[in-house]
Amino acid sequence: MRYRSMRWWSVANFVSNAGTWMQLTVQNLLVLQITGSATATGLSMSVQAAPALLMSLVGGAAVDRWPRKLTASVSQALLGAVAFTTTVLVATGGLDLTVLMVLAAVTGIIATVDGPACALLGNDLVPPQDVPSAIGVGSLVHSAGRLAGAALGGVTVGFLGTAAAYAANGVSFLFVAAVIPFLRPAYGALRQTAPGRPTDPAQATPAHAVPVQAVPAPSGPAPVGENMTVRQGLAYFMKRPRLVALAGITGVSAVFGRNYHLTLAVLVTGPLAGGAGAFGTVSTVLAVGGIIGAVLGARLRRPSVRLVGTLAAAGALLQAVAGFSPSLAVLLVLVLPMAVVESVSDTAGTTVLQTDPPAHLRGRVLGVWGSISTAWGLGGPPALGLLMELAGARGALVGGGLIVAGSIGAGFLLRRRGAAVPVVLRKEALVPVQPVLQTAA
Template sequence: MSLLAPARLRRRAAADRARSDRNPWRSLRYPSMRWWSVANLVSNAGTWMQLTVQNLLVLQVTGSAAMTGLSLAVQAGPGLLLGLFGGAVVDAWPRKLTAAVSQAALGAVAVVTAGLVAFDLLNVPTLLLLAAVTGVIATVDGPACALLGNDLVYTRDVPSAIALGSAVHSVGRLAGTALAGVAVVLFGTSAAFLANGLSFAFVAAVIPFLRLVDRARDPDAAPPPPAPEPAESRTAGARGAALAGTSPREGLSFFLRRPRLVALAAITGLSAVFGRNYTLTLAVLVTGPLAAGAGSFGTVSTALAVGGIVGALVAGVLQRPSVRLVAAMAGIGALLQVAAGLAPSLALLVLLVIPMAMVESVSDTAGTTVLQTDPPAHMRGRVLGVWRSLSTGWGLVGPPAMGLLMELAGARAALVLGGVLIAGASAAGLLVHGRRARTPVAVPAVAPAPGQVMASAA
């Protein structure tokens, strides 16, 4: 018995480690990730407080729905045009410094907006200028904060960190939307912008105290390329030279040479244009063919939020997601979308919406993990910059395209056609990948070196 006891203890320890590795909350074992999650919760709540009242404020200032749409386009435009340059900045500068400065800058813009609103000084040109400045800062802030979160955990725990971030985003959205109404009633519209500015300041204050993991101890990390000098030790002039040498074009070239990333972009873009515009497509379906009211769409929106949170918990179990998983999830989501388009009642639609949101959350987590771990560390900022440009593009194309399709074919037909297109593309991609995987790779015959011949003869 004494000889068997150590073996049982080793098996039990191995089982405990395996269960720990499947824990969706395992990234919270890192103290810095706990602080980062709290900071993100505060930031997301502040952001949604501002977003809840922002469009109404813009509409009040401009008096035009078209100008409201223009302000949104002005804010999104830099992501489309300058994403590559923002990613290059993230690769050239220290991650913590870049994230802290960008968060502080976004906070300053929000506080300035709050002051202008409070003193009734906000006009259309100033509004568009603030929107453009916010968009430019976001091209750096997005990839910097995303990669900083991943730098707080080991590679195998990155899916858990991303899933945790998704759950925090959903909770922050619910909290921010609720707090916005209270703040506006008690303190006025400017309070939402001020709260968002303070939330950015809180994140910027937390960042310097975060501890990055030691990649030398990360069992799944790729060895870093040799670097003559760490970024943190460079002088201002050396950093400028490094930024000049960190070409945005290199990021685009690298992205296009990686079949995994190209395939990920293709399936994600197709899903974004024809599948994920649920705030538009489901709203038209609920108020149109299903003949329900705005309150019923609120129920559908709640079901989407619940499914997203559950999906984030499921996605946290992932350890090594792949593009195949993204394609499979996209195909399943597309079939659920087809079923939603054919749903005869609101009750059935609500039941379908929950797994639709779950699948979307799992797919997003898997895709984001591939995107942020597949490239080498020194290229990740630029790869995320490419992705930001692409995602901004299909984010701008998707709603008008689906709106036009619904105008021409109706809400049900648009959902069905979009789902069939996505499912067909996903199935074709998986089939092609499967055939390539089964095709044996021919190894060319190579004549042995003389030393090898003598060794074998001996």
């Protein structure tokens, strides 16, 4: 936070996240008001998420090819235009389910470019050694914006109506778009504005080094030998065991854990006999834990996939214990450390994801990740819902937590066994070689 541009970017991100969560808070209510159908509400969420399943690959390639600040500014302005269009339609009564679905799909398409562009832009504002801390700040801002946006959403709808929430979200996007042109990378952050032309002689890098941000000029070609293809990002991702392992850890956690808006809601309102207010308290504690975890995660300088997995397994075991909670008070005591541990795990995983690839591939790697995480998001709730039907809310929390912890533990054992085999073979291969070398000597 000692970098001026990072401070401005954090403020802009907080405003944007608060506006987004304000809109999300009222969007489900709007769909219910239009259709009266819970199924239609779920469908609207799926329609907005679905474009990322395939389009994220293209969006990530676009982020690698286009100037990052311009890309983020334009995508934020377009998202603001969609929000203002929705505002007008809601205010005039011209919004029906079909139009809402189209606007949701358009938002999802724009987000496939906006997500990786904004994520990587924040990393460019600090020197390479401070990128993990910048990612932690981003996670903190996201959690704080979610907490503030959800609260403001209810207040805004109560006093000003649904259209006002969409208008506030549109203003938040325009605020971010207005801030971006004034952002400057910190001294020591390596970057290029055109192929082969460092912006500062003091920041020039050797031929073998990879700059933190290597983007072509607005009208210039891609760097020599770099076609910016989607296939390159996908191939890099699949050939990196640590990224594949990270995807597995995050995937099993996303499907059988983390869906607390579903599992904890059923547990609180069912076996624990609480109401909406009780679940609101649980949600607040989860958000506070996420903020604390983001602060702790920002202190990790070089997190590993093993650390991500260990923390995810610990959070899953806490989830399993939470499934046995006899009262709301006990649940709240368990939810806080559970949220903290999982937030640190998420922050560490994001750091690995955004710093492992070379700079010219980071947008495409994030695009691959966007497609994978969307598949989890679309497939996780139905799978978890089936588990809840079979085992109930407590069974889903306990069983899901054990599945996550067991899967991660099995992965660690397989990795250790696979790493040990080559060492043994190499030692055996050296035995007959040594006498031959001694004889020749």
